[in-house]
Amino acid sequence: MEKIKFVIDGKEVEAIRDQCVLDVARQNGIYIPGLCYNPEVKFSGGSCRLCLVEAHQAGRMSLVTACNYPIREGLEIKTDTSLVKRIRKGIIELLLARVPDSDVIKELAAEAGIDEPRFVKDEGENYHSKCIACGLCIQVCEEVVGVSAIAMLNRGPDKTPGTPYKKPSEVCIGCGACAYACPTDAIPMEDNGDTRKIWGREFKMHLCSVCGKPYIPEAQIDWIVKTTGKDRVFFDKCPDCR
Amino acid sequence: MAIDIQKVDEIVFGYEQSKESLLPILQDFQREFSYVPEEGIKRLSDIFGVPESRIYAMATFYKAFSLVPKGRHTIKVCMGTACHLKGAPFVVEAIERELKIKPGQTTEDRRFSLETVNCVGTCALAPVVVIDEDYYGGSTSENIIKNLKRYT
Numbered sequence: 001m002e003k004i005k006f007v008i009d010g011k012e013v014e015a016i017r018d019q020c021v022l023d024v025a026r027q028n029g030i031y032i033p034g035l036c037y038n039p040e041v042k043f044s045g046g047s048c049r050l051c052l053v054e055a056h057q058a059g060r061m062s063l064v065t066a067c068n069y070p071i072r073e074g075l076e077i078k079t080d081t082s083l084v085k086r087i088r089k090g091i092i093e094l095l096l097a098r099v100p101d102s103d104v105i106k107e108l109a110a111e112a113g114i115d116e117p118r119f120v121k122d123e124g125e126n127y128h129s130k131c132i133a134c135g136l137c138i139q140v141c142e143e144v145v146g147v148s149a150i151a152m153l154n155r156g157p158d159k160t161p162g163t164p165y166k167k168p169s170e171v172c173i174g175c176g177a178c179a180y181a182c183p184t185d186a187i188p189m190e191d192n193g194d195t196r197k198i199w200g201r202e203f204k205m206h207l208c209s210v211c212g213k214p215y216i217p218e219a220q221i222d223w224i225v226k227t228t229g230k231d232r233v234f235f236d237k238c239p240d241c242r
Numbered sequence: 243m244a245i246d247i248q249k250v251d252e253i254v255f256g257y258e259q260s261k262e263s264l265l266p267i268l269q270d271f272q273r274e275f276s277y278v279p280e281e282g283i284k285r286l287s288d289i290f291g292v293p294e295s296r297i298y299a300m301a302t303f304y305k306a307f308s309l310v311p312k313g314r315h316t317i318k319v320c321m322g323t324a325c326h327l328k329g330a331p332f333v334v335e336a337i338e339r340e341l342k343i344k345p346g347q348t349t350e351d352r353r354f355s356l357e358t359v360n361c362v363g364t365c366a367l368a369p370v371v372v373i374d375e376d377y378y379g380g381s382t383s384e385n386i387i388k389n390l391k392r393y394t
Contacts, residue, residue, distance in 0.1 A: 148293030148296060151298060153302045155302075164280075164283070164295050171295075
């Protein structure tokens with residue numbers, strides 16, 4: 001792993017070649033906003049576009065998404081210029097027009113001083129709930145969980161994550177990783193006593209043998225036992241009682 | 243609608259088992275069945291070991307695929323700039339009224355599917371309606387209904 005030096009907001013920092021700008025910035029205490037970035041997935045799609053920064057290289061400047069821009073020799077990053085702020089404000093405005101009900105986006109908008117977006121809100125038949133279609137849920141389901149119960153359906157304004165035929169998925173294990181990973185809290189997951197409802201399917205929860213708390217869906221235990229060969233007895237107790 | 247699973251297998255096993263084959267297989271489904279059937283996606287997912295969700299996503303992404311059976315004849319009404327100005331919206335309306343379907347839908351007897359397209363490149367004939375492979379230039383809400391009667 002080749003270590004290189006580059007400049008971010010006037011500060012010289014060390015990084016590994018091809019590491020993404022956002023990671024290094026956060027390690028060095030420099031805040032860059034971002035919704036769809038999650039270090040657990042291999043490649044960030046850069047789809048929320050909130051992490052835009054100025055990249056100066058070889059005498060040229062371009063606006064790039066920090067979450068998937070590789071660090072190279074001689075790179076200089078500026079995260080807080082007036083251009084970045086202006087563009088970012090526009091992006092927040094667009095997001096607010098897409099998902100006017102999302103608390104996360106509303107908060108970002110308030111921080112940026114936006115009351116109402118200048119754009120037409122997606123309402124009525126274009127309503128997306130709180131989903132910004134970043135695709136993080138799909139990446140997590142595929143890469144981290146290894147199930148691929150959901151995928152990005154349709155395209156253009158109708159693009160939305162979902163299960164095939166919008167039917168309850170047969171392969172979903174009810175782990176809820178998609179809902180936890182979602183930056184805008186857009187995936188409804190209901191835990192109700194010893195059942196969990198997600199993506200239209202109901203899962204029976206496993207109860208801890210000590211405290212009696214429902215803590216993991218039976219289907220998820222089956223999946224972990226099947227893929228890792230772990231002893232089923234291990235799941236008798238919840239993580240707090242182990 | 244029941245699908246001949248043997249036909250599905252015939253198509254699927256005619257290709258090399260790789261991700262690159264998914265799209266041509268879906269195209270063959272579309273040609274053979276006039277849509278991409280759910281059974282086909284399931285079977286393909288089983289044989290190739292590709293998640294069903296991924297294949298379904300592909301089928302929803304491309305406009306060339308339909309997830310519901312298409313009619314025997316496809317009506318494409320051009321809504322490009324020239325056709326639009328020459329009255330294409332009235333032609334669509336007339337067809338909608340006659341067949342009682344909206345663009346993107348298929349008649350109950352599966353005789354016609356109605357689509358609007360953005361430009362078929364024959365602007366001199368505007369407004370153009372393409373039924374299967376036949377081009378009808380200078381379409382009006384009256385003559386298009388007459389032309390529909392040629393297709394059974």
